[in-house]
Amino acid sequence: MAKPSRSTYVCQNCGATSPRWAGKCVSCGEWNTLIEETDAIAAPGTGLARKGSGRVIALEGLKGKTREAPRFSTGLAELDRVTGGGIVPGSALLIGGEPGIGKSTLLLQLAAELARAGKRALYFSGEEAAAQVRLRAERLGLSDAPVELACETSLANILATLEDGKPADLVVIDSVQTLWAETIESAPGTVSQVRAAAQTLIRHAKSAGSAILLVGHVTKDGQIAGPKVIEHMVDTVLYFEGDRGHTYRILRAVKNRFGATDEIGVFEMASGGLREIANPSELFLGDRESSSPGAAVFAGIEGTRPLLVEIQALVAPSGLGTPRRAVVGWDSNRLSMLLAVLETRAGISFAGHDVYLNIAGGLKIAEPAADLAAAAALLSSLSGVAVPRHRIYFGEVSLSGAVNATPLMTPRLKEAQKLGFREAMCPARGELEARGLKLKLHRLTHLRELADEAPPCD
Template sequence: MKKQTLFICQNCGYQSKGFLGRCPECESWDSMIEELKEQEPKSAVSIKPAQLLSDIDSEFKERFLTGNGEFDTVLGGGLVAGSVVLLGGRPGIGKSTIMLQIACNIASTKKKVLYVSGEESLAQIKMRAARLKIEGKEQLYFLSETNLEYIVSQIESLSPECLVLDSIQVVSHPGLSSSAGTISQVKESAQVLTRIAKEKGIAVFLIGHVTKEGSLAGPMVLEHIVDTVLYFEGESFLSHRILRAIKNRFGSTNEIGLFEMAENGLLEVKNPSSLFMLEGEENAAGNAIVSTMEGTRPLLVQIQALVAKSYQGFPLRRTIGLDHNRVTLLTAVLERRAGLALYNQDIFINVVGGLKISEPAVDLGVVLALTSALNNKSLQRDLIVFGEVGLAGEVRKVS
């Protein structure tokens, strides 16, 4: 086999035969790493002939449920056989937990499931399953391995209907000299597993880590290869998690799933608005309840505002869960159109529950929360508002 030396960008996958200090594709510095690739000799392969649309077998395998309603909703109504799903999120967010639960649920429906972990030993997986109160199933098999060839051989021998790989970044292809986690390794491993999924009709879950910027490691490589990209959002110190679909070839990307972390794993949230509302009977000044849409699901969210006199030359403007520029704009509208003196006030805005909102329908709630905090007067507890606020101070309808 011939060996070829390439320099590959670890951010975008750009390849160069010579070293470059700066990647010409993504313009990142010091991201080119030398990798040695073996060129396999071309061999005779069976070529599939092209077919007319009318001649294609239209037999479609029905979706099968994962046993988790919120997860199935985000997928578009269940899992499609032969599809590859990438699940990403920060460390400790609950990726391995939710996938172990889903693997157990699918195995309960008499479907064979292979759970491959490259980060935990079999004993550690059993300890985690015991903590989550998950019992062993006859159709649920576990494997602790990082070598892609061994994983493929187990797939060939077991013929599972569902495969879970935790995680794609620790798997290494023996034909590549680079270490696990590099762009070449991640790309090659994902392509091999995707090909197997399509040929054998296996539903594959790939768990992926995120970079320090918060994006999936190797995003331009993985996101183009897989069919569905799911992302877990939430803070480690909060109990709730939000599951979003960034890409979905078999469903909508407008749906979200809401979960709550408990002792026995991630549980579905039946009343989502309860996560983003403060408990208690008294309604303090600066609190406003707004209606917002997350996907196709309406949520009631509480916005808190605190206004305090500033003793600095430049008053503070701090926002959590809202766009900082949008809040600054609304502050200027209140000063100019409503005559409120906010130029010498420190302003702090928070969305209860850690939710991040980008919808302009919450403008009216932000304006009322700021006004309530400045005047130290509470709004009616049963008041729910929504509407976009324009630069002229008008309230516009939202769709």
């Protein structure tokens, strides 16, 4: 007897399912994204597996010798840093980013580096013709690299090509939203097609030992489009970020089964492709205005890398009943909290002023330790007196005004000393290894101590 089937409606934006059609998805709020899909289900009483049809699985304990996963270097030091030391054979990586940010450029450079090192690299493009990819390779100086290129969107044809000949070391799929499987009756890019393509390619990667690198489109909110289950299936999820107004690009790991998360790699987009930035602090501090009020240098941590960046503030008298609060690169709610703490705990009011806060270079900062640097920039702009150009700030400010301890204080200070800074305003609490440090430290316990100090101008 044929198995009965039922229809469900799947949102093509977030992957949520609904038993009936609706104009608006109740999960993500998008309109006209529900598409009908038919799933075969088991007959009543049969269950998904018959009793006695399986086999007994050998169980193991947690103790035992294990070895670290083998890796191969990508030839790009920044990419090796983000992936945890290199790419693991048989792993699946997913990279997302805004259109035109440089994803295809990065992956073409990666494939060329591996091909020149003697590894087999395959590049499947579903969005560009072969002539377009060759033009990019010629512009980047990669035409001599023995990369195997194909422009194909059929999942069956791609699998047949992968299974023919020597297993590839790296397979790039640009992008997973363009793939389609003949057995699924839906358009490419839909949830069912993307899920089936990703699952099939990951299964091939595990069996053949090839590293699969999938490119994913992003939504208007910056999230990778398609069902969230894809991010759960892959081993590593990377986001390629950047500001169109700046040449730098940041590759950030948000999931990594073989390394640390929140690690970043910094690149600069040049005419010859993406160039690695070994010391990103110099990049973000290169255009500093030493005598301008309202600027303070924050010593932050991105993953395991210390990073110095300038926080800029502008406090201007407001003629509005409700003064403006504008933030770029930082959390606007955290700015509101910091202004309230400055007024309540330090007696400094910004009620009659518009406040604008910007992270130099377009970098996005989510670390709470930026509170102290933001407060220093705000106070400097309000007073019109520049902070010393050789001083850095870091520390989290609580609602009581206390400056809380910050992790990894020593790497922050060492990075600042390496770049020529001579003073640091940091929390009084927290472990600190002062050996080898020549900076003059100002240990703060309360935000009031920062507000009481009139910053002298160099």
